[in-house]
Amino acid sequence: MCSLPPNSSANGPKARTLACIPVLSSGILSTRAAVTYTMAVALSCEGLWKIYEMGDEKVQAVRGIDLEIISGEMVAIMGPSGCGKTTLLNILSGIDDPSAGQVMVAGKPLFGISDDERTDLRGKEMGFIFQKFHLLDVMNARENVEIPLLLLGLNPDEARTKSMLALEKVGLGDRSEHRPAELSGGQQQRVSIARAIVHNPSVILCDEPTGNLDSGTSEQVMDLLSDLNDAGSTLVIVTHDTEIAKRCSRVIKIFDGRITVEEE
Numbered sequence: 001m002c003s004l005p006p007n008s009s010a011n012g013p014k015a016r017t018l019a020c021i022p023v024l025s026s027g028i029l030s031t032r033a034a035v036t037y038t039m040a041v042a043l044s045c046e047g048l049w050k051i052y053e054m055g056d057e058k059v060q061a062v063r064g065i066d067l068e069i070i071s072g073e074m075v076a077i078m079g080p081s082g083c084g085k086t087t088l089l090n091i092l093s094g095i096d097d098p099s100a101g102q103v104m105v106a107g108k109p110l111f112g113i114s115d116d117e118r119t120d121l122r123g124k125e126m127g128f129i130f131q132k133f134h135l136l137d138v139m140n141a142r143e144n145v146e147i148p149l150l151l152l153g154l155n156p157d158e159a160r161t162k163s164m165l166a167l168e169k170v171g172l173g174d175r176s177e178h179r180p181a182e183l184s185g186g187q188q189q190r191v192s193i194a195r196a197i198v199h200n201p202s203v204i205l206c207d208e209p210t211g212n213l214d215s216g217t218s219e220q221v222m223d224l225l226s227d228l229n230d231a232g233s234t235l236v237i238v239t240h241d242t243e244i245a246k247r248c249s250r251v252i253k254i255f256d257g258r259i260t261v262e263e264e
């Protein structure tokens with residue numbers, strides 16, 4: 001029998017179908033009804049190119065990438081330095097524009113729409129975790145986690161409650177009033193994970209989430225990412241860390257701007 005990722009939905013806007021032969025309780029294969037399960041695509045891209053032009057020089061950082069991430073997957077993107085991983089993730093995130101191609105998030109296009117529409121789509125459907133955490137120094141942990149909710153228009157009380165719940169989820173309920181400078185690197189990364197999950201996004205995109213952490217702290221962050229995935233979150237993780245890759249359901253290898261290998 002095929003298994004579905006935990007939060008697959010038959011009602012996803014765009015869906016990939018997978019035919020499975022159900023096994024009856026007797027263990028006999030049912031030949032009558034081949035059930036078609038539908039798997040929601042959380043994030044996809046088609047024909048993605050990114051060419052940086054610097055004077056006469058052109059750098060083809062991403063060269064025709066097609067990708068489909070199913071809801072509930074945890075996918076690692078790996079490859080040597082300079083092969084285009086961050087460029088790809090930034091385009092999948094809507095941080096950077098592609099030179100060609102399209103990205104679909106929860107069935108909606110990320111490009112060819114207005115800036116406001118893109119901000120709205122990113123704010124609702126995506127969470128981000130970066131190597132350098134990108135927390136605001138002047139705000140405490142709770143206020144940092146509230147930011148995506150306030151941008152979505154939640155009132156301050158709701159934002160505060162949800163932010164505290166997210167901080168408790170990452171084990172930092174007792175550090176909510178501390179500013180980033182008063183937290184360790186691992187704790188800062190956990191705040192950024194809380195900020196990435198607080199609005200319950202369709203997909204969480206991570207660029208080297210353990211890149212600035214020692215090995216013990218990296219393991220805590222990896223445990224947290226695995227727990228999120230076990231609870232149904234979809235994760236796309238750019239990493240050099242083979243320990244992260246081992247925990248992923250799929251590893252996509254990139255070389256010179258192209259996908260070379262996809263391993264389950």
Ligand SMILES: Nc1ncnc2c1ncn2[C@@H]1O[C@H](COP(=O)(O)OP(=O)(O)OP(=O)(O)O)[C@@H](O)[C@H]1O
Pocket residue numbers: 052053054059060061079080081082083084085086087088
């Ligand atoms: N803003 C930019 N302008 C011009 N070239 C760029 C720009 N950003 C990245 N590049 C080039 O695009 C290529 C891909 O860079 P990218 O940062 O995506 O690599 P990466 O796989 O993330 O590397 P690393 O593992 O070192 O983080 C590199 O040749 C890089 O020099």
Ligand SMILES: [Mg+2]
Pocket residue numbers: 085086087
């Ligand atoms: Mg990079």
